[in-house]
Amino acid sequence: MGKATGFLEYAREENPFREESLRLRDYQELHTPLSADARRAQAARCMNCGVPFCQSDYGCPLHNLIPEWNELLYLGREREALRRLMMTAPFPEFTGRVCPALCEKACNLAEEGVTNRDNELYLIETGFREGWIAPRPPLRRTGKRAAVVGSGPAGLAAADLLNRRGHRVTVLERADRPGGLLQYGIPNMKLPKEIVERRIRLMEAEGIEFRTNTAADAEIRKEFDAVLLCGGARKPRTLPAENADAEGVLFAVDYLTEATKALQRGTEPACGAAGRRVIVVGGGDTGNDCVGTALRQGCESVLQLEMMPAPPERRGAGNPWPEWPRILRTDYGQMEARRVQGQDPRIYETTVREIRTDGAGRIRAVGTVRLTRDGDGKMVPVPGSGQELPCDLLLVAAGFVGCEEETLRAFGCAADARGRLMPPDGSHALGDGLFSAGDMRTGQSLVVRALADGRAAAEEADAFLRGGSEADP
Numbered sequence: 001m002g003k004a005t006g007f008l009e010y011a012r013e014e015n016p017f018r019e020e021s022l023r024l025r026d027y028q029e030l031h032t033p034l035s036a037d038a039r040r041a042q043a044a045r046c047m048n049c050g051v052p053f054c055q056s057d058y059g060c061p062l063h064n065l066i067p068e069w070n071e072l073l074y075l076g077r078e079r080e081a082l083r084r085l086m087m088t089a090p091f092p093e094f095t096g097r098v099c100p101a102l103c104e105k106a107c108n109l110a111e112e113g114v115t116n117r118d119n120e121l122y123l124i125e126t127g128f129r130e131g132w133i134a135p136r137p138p139l140r141r142t143g144k145r146a147a148v149v150g151s152g153p154a155g156l157a158a159a160d161l162l163n164r165r166g167h168r169v170t171v172l173e174r175a176d177r178p179g180g181l182l183q184y185g186i187p188n189m190k191l192p193k194e195i196v197e198r199r200i201r202l203m204e205a206e207g208i209e210f211r212t213n214t215a216a217d218a219e220i221r222k223e224f225d226a227v228l229l230c231g232g233a234r235k236p237r238t239l240p241a242e243n244a245d246a247e248g249v250l251f252a253v254d255y256l257t258e259a260t261k262a263l264q265r266g267t268e269p270a271c272g273a274a275g276r277r278v279i280v281v282g283g284g285d286t287g288n289d290c291v292g293t294a295l296r297q298g299c300e301s302v303l304q305l306e307m308m309p310a311p312p313e314r315r316g317a318g319n320p321w322p323e324w325p326r327i328l329r330t331d332y333g334q335m336e337a338r339r340v341q342g343q344d345p346r347i348y349e350t351t352v353r354e355i356r357t358d359g360a361g362r363i364r365a366v367g368t369v370r371l372t373r374d375g376d377g378k379m380v381p382v383p384g385s386g387q388e389l390p391c392d393l394l395l396v397a398a399g400f401v402g403c404e405e406e407t408l409r410a411f412g413c414a415a416d417a418r419g420r421l422m423p424p425d426g427s428h429a430l431g432d433g434l435f436s437a438g439d440m441r442t443g444q445s446l447v448v449r450a451l452a453d454g455r456a457a458a459e460e461a462d463a464f465l466r467g468g469s470e471a472d473p
Contacts, residue, residue: 002074006044012112020339027188039122046070046114053322059106061452082123096121099448106322135205142166144465147224149216152180153447154438155230157454165462170209172216184257217410226433226461233400233439243355248363252397273299280304282397290395291333307351366391403440428457
């Protein structure tokens with residue numbers, strides 16, 4: 001243990017947000033880092049508990065050795081701390097920015113948990129700045145070739161591990177740039193795209209090949225000894241409303257993708273929110289990202305509809321520590337909307353029942369209805385609660401229902417009842433050197449879970465390539 005009384009001497013302090021009036025003018029990072037001394041003080045709060053739930057299944061899907069690298073950081077041995085972190089974390093620059101930090105809520109300090117996410121971000125960015133991060137190609141190659149289809153978190157994690165095991169790895173990405181949702185699903189202010197590009201360039205220097213604008217099918221199995229499908233759960237949940245295909249109705253990821261591409265091009269987005277009355281359907285992280293993006297694009301107004309009731313402000317009796325606390329949270333987009341509009345954009349227990357259009361087939365308003373729970377716990381409409389809300393841009397951020405049929409057909413695979421490409425035995429092996437990983441296998445989840453699943457699939461693929469069992473690495 002580094003400092004036995006650190007958690008008593010230092011209060012929890014996160015990287016602060018940039019002031020709202022400034023950050024709303026650009027797409028730069030949301031936070032500013034603390035000083036090195038302040039960061040070491042935060043690491044000193046880690047107690048190296050007898051039972052560190054932070055690195056358990058409750059806390060970290062990657063099982064990062066959190067107390068160990070926190071102690072080294074507190075002692076000023078930053079390079080050693082970074083080495084310890086990277087034993088289990090393939091891309092701390094991603095998780096240090098976008099992970100919800102399950103580990104911090106599983107910390108024995110409970111709601112005042114150690115700032116592990118900010119600490120790991122400090123370590124990896126210090127490593128890049130000091131030149132400690134350099135290409136590490138494998139010393140020997142096995143002669144085996146593996147293809148990874150999809151370059152999101154799971155695909156990159158799988159490619160990274162297989163390459164380190166000595167296999168020749170090619171990543172196939174149908175978009176024009178690698179990164180998957182890291183590139184086009186997460187806004188620049190949460191994850192700057194130069195950070196994604198920096199990692200891609202490093203992986204290329206380590207021997208990984210990226211083929212963009214490339215759609216893969218079963219034919220690639222003739223070229224590679226193993227194929228890992230990491231295409232994500234990209235099939236969006238649609239709105240069960242008439243005129244859902246009207247002009248001005250977009251899926252959230254399509255909207256966020258175009259916003260990022262426009263930023264990269266230095267042009268106005270083709271489907272921007274400037275001057276429009278925006279309604280976002282969905283109260284999750286993606287919905288919040290749509291709120292923040294619409295505000296930066298200069299929308300006239302923005303509302304966020306959530307069909308479920310507002311969560312409680314404190315843990316319920318059925319949600320004990322160290323489980324993730326299912327409580328009310330206000331994220332950056334909602335904070336910014338409060339500043340601009342003077343009120344929280346969220347409207348709970350409400351959904352869109354009807355999309356109303358003008359004579360040209362463009363959305364002009366939505367008909368909403370309030371919801372309540374019936375005797376079976378289902379959300380049902382409240383009679384007489386209909387309301388019309390003016391709307392020029394409707395963004396559907398209602399989640400995803402599984403992997404796309406196009407990918408399933410291309411590889412002759414069948415999804416389960418939940419739209420997942422998960423083998424019945426729960427492994428990653430689909431047979432004959434074909435594997436699945438990430439959201440495609442598990443359903444929509446967190447970046448950190450996709451990273452962990454990609455690494456697990458790569459372990460199975462590595463065993464297969466070396467002549468072992470597909471399902472037992």
